Amino acid sequence: MTTFRITIAYDGTGFHGYAANPGVRTVQGELEAALATVIGTPVATVVAGRTDAGVHARANVVSFVTEATVEPARLQRSITAMLGPEIVAVEAAAAPDGFDARFSAVWRRYRYRIDAGRVPDPLLARTAWHVPHPLDLAAMNRAAAAFVGEHDFASLCRASEGRTTVRTVLEAAWHDHDPGPVFEVTAQAFCHQMVRSMVALCVEVGRGRVEAGRIPEILAARDRNLARGAAPPHGLVLWEVEYPAG
Amino acid sequence: MTTFRITIAYDGTGFHGYAANPGVRTVQGELEAALATVIGTPVATVVAGRTDAGVHARANVVSFVTEATVEPARLQRSITAMLGPEIVAVEAAAAPDGFDARFSAVWRRYRYRIDAGRVPDPLLARTAWHVPHPLDLAAMNRAAAAFVGEHDFASLCRASEGRTTVRTVLEAAWHDHDPGPVFEVTAQAFCHQMVRSMVALCVEVGRGRVEAGRIPEILAARDRNLARGAAPPHGLVLWEVEYPAG
Numbered sequence: 001m002t003t004f005r006i007t008i009a010y011d012g013t014g015f016h017g018y019a020a021n022p023g024v025r026t027v028q029g030e031l032e033a034a035l036a037t038v039i040g041t042p043v044a045t046v047v048a049g050r051t052d053a054g055v056h057a058r059a060n061v062v063s064f065v066t067e068a069t070v071e072p073a074r075l076q077r078s079i080t081a082m083l084g085p086e087i088v089a090v091e092a093a094a095a096p097d098g099f100d101a102r103f104s105a106v107w108r109r110y111r112y113r114i115d116a117g118r119v120p121d122p123l124l125a126r127t128a129w130h131v132p133h134p135l136d137l138a139a140m141n142r143a144a145a146a147f148v149g150e151h152d153f154a155s156l157c158r159a160s161e162g163r164t165t166v167r168t169v170l171e172a173a174w175h176d177h178d179p180g181p182v183f184e185v186t187a188q189a190f191c192h193q194m195v196r197s198m199v200a201l202c203v204e205v206g207r208g209r210v211e212a213g214r215i216p217e218i219l220a221a222r223d224r225n226l227a228r229g230a231a232p233p234h235g236l237v238l239w240e241v242e243y244p245a246g
Numbered sequence: 247m248t249t250f251r252i253t254i255a256y257d258g259t260g261f262h263g264y265a266a267n268p269g270v271r272t273v274q275g276e277l278e279a280a281l282a283t284v285i286g287t288p289v290a291t292v293v294a295g296r297t298d299a300g301v302h303a304r305a306n307v308v309s310f311v312t313e314a315t316v317e318p319a320r321l322q323r324s325i326t327a328m329l330g331p332e333i334v335a336v337e338a339a340a341a342p343d344g345f346d347a348r349f350s351a352v353w354r355r356y357r358y359r360i361d362a363g364r365v366p367d368p369l370l371a372r373t374a375w376h377v378p379h380p381l382d383l384a385a386m387n388r389a390a391a392a393f394v395g396e397h398d399f400a401s402l403c404r405a406s407e408g409r410t411t412v413r414t415v416l417e418a419a420w421h422d423h424d425p426g427p428v429f430e431v432t433a434q435a436f437c438h439q440m441v442r443s444m445v446a447l448c449v450e451v452g453r454g455r456v457e458a459g460r461i462p463e464i465l466a467a468r469d470r471n472l473a474r475g476a477a478p479p480h481g482l483v484l485w486e487v488e489y490p491a492g
Binding site: 009010011056058076080084085086087088089090118119120121122123125126127130237 | 333
């Protein structure tokens with residue numbers, strides 16, 4: 001039995017999310033169909049980030065175990081040839097026994113892009129949220145700083161019965177960029193809609209409609225009604241996933 | 247009679263080029279239909295750059311003359327609301343009598359983007375040409391420098407019976423960028439497929455398959471067969487058009 005690890009990038013626009021879902025087109029569905037063709041037998045994959053519909057990935061990581069023998073380089077080339085450029089395999093390699101793309105991950109990093117131009121840039125329409133308002137970047141960074149550390153993010157997550165919403169955010173910051181700021185956030189793991197809820201709240205802060213100083217109390221309340229909804233999915237990219245060395 | 251000037255941006259992916267063409271979806275077709283609705287009467291537009299199918303624009307310029315009275319700001323908002331984010335009106339203004347988006351233009355500037363990554367980036371698939379080879383940027387810039395000045399570009403233009411192919415290139419250079427170089431070229435005017443032919447030739451130079459020193463003789467030969475075809479349209483953006491002040 002060999003464990004494989006594949007790093008994939010995709011444009012999420014044309015998919016109903018990452019996770020396989022009978023009857024709709026998903027990244028996992030397309031990927032597992034291609035893998036079955038290349039390997040000659042079905043495989044069950046595990047993924048680092050189950051991205052929502054419309055969310056993109058620069059480097060999501062998938063793992064699977066198979067009895068079949070296949071060259072990793074051939075896997076990489078074949079998947080890219082079959083599914084690219086919508087889904088491409090950036091890398092493929094044999095992984096140590098027990099490697100699991102989901103549970104072995106040390107942290108995940110996301111980026112969210114805003115187009116703050118007066119009119120939307122048509123070439124960013126699939127990858128940036130158009131917010132045609134002046135944004136106070138310093139205030140947005142004060143808001144982002146309040147996310148760092150271990151918190152219960154129930155106010156910023158779509159509830160999932162019986163699961164904890166406590167997460168540890170390692171870094172969170174807005175970066176000046178043209179034509180609008182880019183949010184980069186790193187955590188061991190994220191709960192559902194957490195990044196997009198952070199972005200929506202930071203944008204309210206940037207527009208002067210919420211005080212950055214209120215973020216700690218919004219988190220402490222553990223009340224989804226205090227959030228400002230979720231930013232649209234298409235600005236979000238799963239940027240990087242880190243694993244232990246070796 | 248009032249002359250109007252509108253600056254438009256568009257994602258060319260979904261259009262059969264700029265120019266109106268019965269039975270197919272074009273930028274001009276969509277724009278004139280929207281203008282007729284807003285103004286209440288049909289108008290005939292003139293454009294600075296008649297971009298090919300798949301080519302994008304950041305700031306193409308359109309002009310038209312009408313007897314109707316309409317606020318430029320309303321034109322800008324209405325077009326963007328009706329056609330955005332695929333086509334947006336960046337600006338709209340009344341122009342001096344006699345202003346003609348095509349014939350008044352002093353120069354046009356284009357950019358062409360290359361994705362030189364080992365695998366294509368899915369999020370650049372609509373806007374960059376994937377060239378997965380090492381590219382010698384210095385050599386590409388020696389090639390680009392040979393385009394500057396007044397030359398007969400017959401070797402780099404799709405022929406058009408009876409029309410001159412002499413053009414004056416003001417600037418041409420490749421800029422280092424991630425994940426691949428960007429070409430920026432400015433000329434009073436371009437002939438058909440000229441920028442994409444320049445790009446294809448420069449890429450051959452960058453790959454070491456054509457010597458940069460051969461560009462002057464390729465131009466002097468006035469022979470389209472000496473070119474290296476045309477780079478694909480989707481990497482090209484009409485970036486800027488300049489008009490006389492006032």
